[in-house]
Amino acid sequence: MAPIVAITNLKDHVGEEVTLQGWVYHKTGKGKLVFLQMRDGTGICQAVVFKGNVSEAEFEAATALTQESSLIVTGLVKAEARAPGIPGGYEVDVRTVQVRQIADAYPISPKEHGIEFLMQNRHLWLRSSRQWATMRVRAVIMQAIREWLDGNGFLNVDTPIITPAAAEGTSTLFEIDYHGEPAYLAQTGQLYNEADIFAFGKVYCFGPTFRAEKSKTRRHLQEFWMVEPEIAFCDLEQLMEIEEQFVSHIVQRCLRDCAAELKVLERDLTHLQKVAPPFPRLHYDDAVNMINAAAQKGELVPGYPDPVPPIEWGDDFGSPHETYLAAQFEKPVLVHHYPTQVKAFYMEPEADRPEVCRSVDLLAPEGYGEIIGGSERMSDPEKLIASIQAHQLPQEIYQWYVDLRRYGSVVHSGFGLGLERTVMWVCGLDHVRETIAFPRTLTNMRP
RNA sequence: UCCUUGGUAGCUCAAUUGGCAGAGCAUUCGGCUGUUAACCGAAGGGUUGUUGGUUCGAGUCCAACCCGAGGAGCCA
Numbered sequence: 001m002a003p004i005v006a007i008t009n010l011k012d013h014v015g016e017e018v019t020l021q022g023w024v025y026h027k028t029g030k031g032k033l034v035f036l037q038m039r040d041g042t043g044i045c046q047a048v049v050f051k052g053n054v055s056e057a058e059f060e061a062a063t064a065l066t067q068e069s070s071l072i073v074t075g076l077v078k079a080e081a082r083a084p085g086i087p088g089g090y091e092v093d094v095r096t097v098q099v100r101q102i103a104d105a106y107p108i109s110p111k112e113h114g115i116e117f118l119m120q121n122r123h124l125w126l127r128s129s130r131q132w133a134t135m136r137v138r139a140v141i142m143q144a145i146r147e148w149l150d151g152n153g154f155l156n157v158d159t160p161i162i163t164p165a166a167a168e169g170t171s172t173l174f175e176i177d178y179h180g181e182p183a184y185l186a187q188t189g190q191l192y193n194e195a196d197i198f199a200f201g202k203v204y205c206f207g208p209t210f211r212a213e214k215s216k217t218r219r220h221l222q223e224f225w226m227v228e229p230e231i232a233f234c235d236l237e238q239l240m241e242i243e244e245q246f247v248s249h250i251v252q253r254c255l256r257d258c259a260a261e262l263k264v265l266e267r268d269l270t271h272l273q274k275v276a277p278p279f280p281r282l283h284y285d286d287a288v289n290m291i292n293a294a295a296q297k298g299e300l301v302p303g304y305p306d307p308v309p310p311i312e313w314g315d316d317f318g319s320p321h322e323t324y325l326a327a328q329f330e331k332p333v334l335v336h337h338y339p340t341q342v343k344a345f346y347m348e349p350e351a352d353r354p355e356v357c358r359s360v361d362l363l364a365p366e367g368y369g370e371i372i373g374g375s376e377r378m379s380d381p382e383k384l385i386a387s388i389q390a391h392q393l394p395q396e397i398y399q400w401y402v403d404l405r406r407y408g409s410v411v412h413s414g415f416g417l418g419l420e421r422t423v424m425w426v427c428g429l430d431h432v433r434e435t436i437a438f439p440r441t442l443t444n445m446r447p
Numbered sequence: 448u449c450c451u452u453g454g455u456a457g458c459u460c461a462a463u464u465g466g467c468a469g470a471g472c473a474u475u476c477g478g479c480u481g482u483u484a485a486c487c488g489a490a491g492g493g494u495u496g497u498u499g500g501u502u503c504g505a506g507u508c509c510a511a512c513c514c515g516a517g518g519a520g521c522c523a
Contacts, residue, residue: 030486031479050480066474084483105457105474110484112459112472116515172521188523213521214448226523304518319519361523373523418523443515 002074007043008260010090013077020047020092023127024069024103026110034062037085038073038092043260044085044129047073049094058097067109068127070100086129087260119433123447126437133261134434137254138423142206144253145227145417148246149204154229157196159189159205164397172213174222185210190414191346191401193230194377197412198404204229216442217319218431219369221420223440230414236348236358236376239413240334243362243372244277246417247332251275254426267428271365274330282325284337284356288313290328291321302327302367314355316342322370326363332371336360345391346384346401347375360415368425374415381405 005018022040029035032051037044049062065071075092083091107117108124118125125131150156162178163186173184189205196203206227213220231242251272254262262269282290288311295310301320308324311317316338317325325333337356340349347357362372378384381402388398423435433439438447 026484028482028485029479030482033480033482035482035485037483046483048481052480080481082481082483107457107473109458109473114459114516116454117458119515209523211522215521216516217518217520217522220522224523306518316521319521370523416523421523 005077007038007040007045007085008087009042010045010077010092011079011087014079014090015077017074017076017095018092019072019074020045021072022070024065024067024071025127025129026067027065029063034059034065036062036065036073036094038071039127041132043087045088046080046083046085046091047075047094048091049073049097053093053095054097061099062094062097064102065099066103067106068103070103072098072100086264119439119444120446122438129264131434133258133264134423134427134429135437136261137258137265137427138419138435140254140257141250141419141423141426144250145206145246145419147253148249149227149229152202152245154202154204154231155196155200157193157200157203157205158207159186159192159196159228161186161207161210172211174210174212187211188226188416189228190230190416193228193414194401194404194412197230197232197414198408201233202229202231214442218433219319219421219424221432221436221439221441222445224432224436225419226416227419228414228416230412232412233410234376234413235411236336236360236413239374239376239415240279240281240336240360241277243334243360243374243415244279244332247279247362247372248276250422251426262427265427265429267426271330272426275332279331279362280329280333282333282335284335284339285313287317287325287335291317291324294324299324314339314341319369322363323367326365326369327367329363329365332365333363334360335363343375345387345393346377348378358413362415362417364421364425366425366428368421370418371421371425372415372417374413376411376413379405379409379411381409 002017002019004021005013020038020040022038024036025039025044026037034049036047038047049059051059073094074096075094078091078093079089080091081089083089107121108128162183164183176183176185187209193203193205204227208223209226210223212222255272291308291311294308299308301308301324306320309320311321337350338359340355340357343357343359347359349357357375359375361370363369364371378387384402384405388395420432420435424432429435433441
């Protein structure tokens with residue numbers, strides 16, 4: 001039998017006879033011709049079955065194929081400009097057809113479908129080309145994340161998923177039974193990361209995190225993946241430099257390796273191509289002024305019919321504020337020095353202005369908004385204890401965390417990048433639920 | 448949790464003032480040697496989300512409930 005070739009590699013086999021194994025993505029007939037669009041997981045190519053080139057039984061079998069039927073064909077690879085597919089431009093002139101299974105009537109057609117139907121059929125929807133492209137970009141982003149961190153002296157030290165207490169509020173935790181004791185699914189690995197840097201210098205954890213928030217928006221999942229780097233001897237300014245290098249690497253790697261996928265997604269690449277250091281920095285004070293100036297002028301939130309609402313200094317940004325800010329820049333923007341009051345207890349206040357803290361969020365352009373949250377951490381044990389008390393958190397639980405500041409404390413910083421939001425931005429999608437194979441949303445965990 | 452909005456064939460949708468339940472795609476059968484979500488002809492396919500109410504008569508009006516979608520708050 002001719003060698004088995006992946007559709008993505010067909011261009012290297014023009015003029016050769018090859019074997020393809022896959023599924024019928026689409027079929028049209030024309031009397032003595034059957035045009036199959038065949039899918040093998042690496043791409044889609046047209047396979048042409050001409051009655052004169054195969055046995056009568058094989059032609060009948062080809063005629064009987066339904067969408068998603070599984071089959072193995074052999075045939076001659078031709079360059080053919082008319083041939084559709086991913087990447088397209090090549091087709092297989094079929095010589096033999098082996099049908100593995102004739103698929104039952106497949107519910108997902110090439111026509112339009114509603115999101116409810118598609119989510120109920122997520123196990124099948126993953127086969128569709130846009131979903132295929134998105135999941136492949138996700139995998140490349142994960143590779144790029146590890147590649148950059150591993151190549152820049154970070155050690156991957158993973159943090160526990162089962163934890164006894166929350167880093168942030170307790171209302172958004174999934175509780176589980178740890179042999180009779182209540183335990184929670186982790187919302188972040190950050191506190192453990194801070195322990196790890198004192199052993200390894202620069203570390204990161206990368207895995208799923210869980211938030212039982214009652215959020216029903218295009219930007220939220222109950223279970224999502226986050227990569228959290230943490231760095232010893234690193235202040236806020238150095239952290240921002242790391243973030244812009246890191247994010248630029250991820251985007252450039254996708255542009256290099258995901259051209260076919262981004263084309264399927266019809267992604268406009270002009271903004272992505274500009275993602276390179278340095279990123280603009282925006283102080284919270286200036287962000288507030290920008291928002292209020294826009295509110296005064298009655299500007300609309302990009303993509304929405306509503307005007308930009310005004311904001312009072314000291315409040316956290318609402319969703320419309322963030323969308324507005326993120327749309328004002330061509331590159332990702334680093335918004336720093338948020339009010340201490342709206343941020344977590346462990347963030348370092350600015351020395352000569354304690355009402356703001358040394359925190360930074362990275363907002364993706366084109367209105368995509370926050371994909372990174374990070375800060376310089378409090379490094380003085382007494383200040384940290386005071387902050388824990390001020391936030392009315394149980395001191396015993398954070399004893400070990402305070403301990404880190406007693407044995408060689410240093411200035412240190414870290415951040416968390418949300419994988420699904422990053423995939424959403426790179427792919428140009430309008431909802432995070434398409435960025436993970438089986439999303440867990442507020443109201444749905446099936447399939 | 449709140450606001451807005453929707454649920455009719457496998458899917459996407461239509462059905463005038465309350466008056467016989469409709470189309471395209473998909474499926475099955477027939478035709479066609481270059482189709483690109485092909486085209487032409489034929490057939491099958493319905494407890495109109497659920498329960499109750501008003502009415503001679505309800506997909507349509509009323510009430511409650513169920514399940515989605517968009518947005519807010521909160522966040523990555």
